[in-house]
Amino acid sequence: MYTIKDDLTTTLQEIRDAGLWKDERQLTSPQQAHITTTKTSALNFCANNYLGLADHPDVLASASSALQEWGFGMASVRFICGTQELHTRLEAALSDWFGTEDTILYSSCFDANGGVFEVLFGEGDAIISDALNHASLIDGIRLSKAARYRYANADMADLRTQLEAARGARRTVIVTDGVFSMDGYLAPLEQICDLAEEFGAMVLVDDSHAVGFIGDGGGGTPEACGVADRVDLLTGTLGKALGGASGGYVSGPAEVVALLRQRSRPYLFSNAVAPVVAAGSLTAIEIARTSSEARATLRRNTALFRELMTEAGFDLLPGDHPITPVMFPGEDGAREAARIADTMLDHGVYVIPFSYPVVPRGQARIRVQLSAAHSEDDVRACVAAFVTARQQVTGQEPPKES
Secondary structure (H helix, E strand, C coil), rough: CCCHHHHHHHHHHHHCCEEECCCCCCCCCCCCCCEEECCCCEEEEECCCCCCCCHHHHHHHHHHHHHHHHHHCCCCCHHHHHHHHHHHHHHHHHHHHHCCCEEEEEHHHHHHHHHHHHHHCCCCCCEEECCCCHHHCCCCCCCCCEEEECCCCCCCHHHHHHHHHHHCCCCCCEEEEEEECCCCEEECHHHHHHHHHHHEEEEEEEECCCCCCCCCCCCCHHHCCCCCCCCEEEEEEEECCCCCCCCEEECCCCHHHHHHHHCCHHHCHHHHHHHHHHHHHHHHHHHHCCCCHHHHHHHHHHHHHHHHHHHHHCCCCCCCCCCCEEECCCHHHHHCCCCCCCHHHHEECCEEEEEECCCCCCEEEEEEEECCCCCCCHHHHHHHHHHHHHHHHCCCCCCCCC
C-alpha cells in the first residue's frame, strides 16, 4: 500500500547518500564569537553577527527592560491592536538612517520580500531580477503577475538586454541583493542605477548582508556605492548585524509604505515584531550608526583571514566582504566540505558547509563569516583548524614557504 512516508524516506536517503544532508547543531550558549554546543566549545565562524551585537550588553539591557515595560508579545497584527510606540520609533529610526520617507516593519525580511512585489507590480509590469538573488526575492517575485526577466549575476550587458526586452511595461523594477549571500560579492549599484535611469526603471535592493557594517556610516551598499539617493526601495533584516534577533523592513517612498500597510499580506496577517526585539533593535541601530571602530575591526579580521587562507593554499572567492567562501568544487566537493567542517568542530571551530540546492551543483563551499567580535588570535585559530582538518580529511599539506 502506497504511503507518502515511503516516498519521503527514499528522498531523504538520497539526500544523505549525495552528501547533501544538513545537520542542525544545538547551541548551549548565547550567540557570540565563542559558543558551546552539546558536544564541545568552539569559535563561531558561521553566524551573521557581523558587529558582535547579538550579545551586546546594551542591546540585552534594552530588550530586558522592554520585556517588563511592554510585555512579551503583541498577540495581534499591526492594524488591529499590534502597534506600540516601539514599532513606530523603530520605523522612524530606520528611515532616518537610510534617508527614506518611511519604513514598514515585517516579522522577517523573507516576509518583507514576500509582501512587496504582489502589491506594487502586476499585469503589464516587468520585474528584472539578478540570477543570484536570495530565495526570498525569488519567491516574492513569483507571487506577482508581472512579467519576469532574469539577468546573469552582476552582468550589466545582460541587464541592458533584459531592460530592452521589457520596454513598454507600465512599471519596471530592477531587483538585486546588495551583497550576494553565498558569494560575498557586492552588486554594482552605480551601474544598475545608471541603467535604471536610462530606461525609466525603479531599483529595489535587499541589503540584508550589508546594513550596519558596509559603508562609512553602516548605511549599506547604497551608501558604499554612492547611490543612496538613487535606490527607490530598500528591504533588509534586523536579524543579522542589527542584533541578530528577527524582523525585516521595506523602506522607501511614503506612498509605497502606505499602500503596503493596506495590502501587503505578510504584514496584514502576521503578528507585529515582538516588543523586546523592537527595543533591542533600536539600541542596536544606535550602536551601529556610531560603530566605526567595530567596522574597522571587521575589515581587519576579514583581510587577515583571506591573507592567511590564501597563503595556506585554499581556494577563496575574491572580495573583501566578511562573507568568505572557501570553495570545494567538483563532484565530490560537497562530501569533502562536510567532512572538513565536521573535523574542524573537533578542533574547536564551528563552520558550516553549503551544497546543492543552496548553491549550484559542483560549487560546494564552507562559508566563513567574520565578526568584529573575533580577535586576531581567533582568526588565526580558525585558519589553523582549516589546515589541520584538510590534512586529516584529504592528506593535503599546506604549501611550503619559499
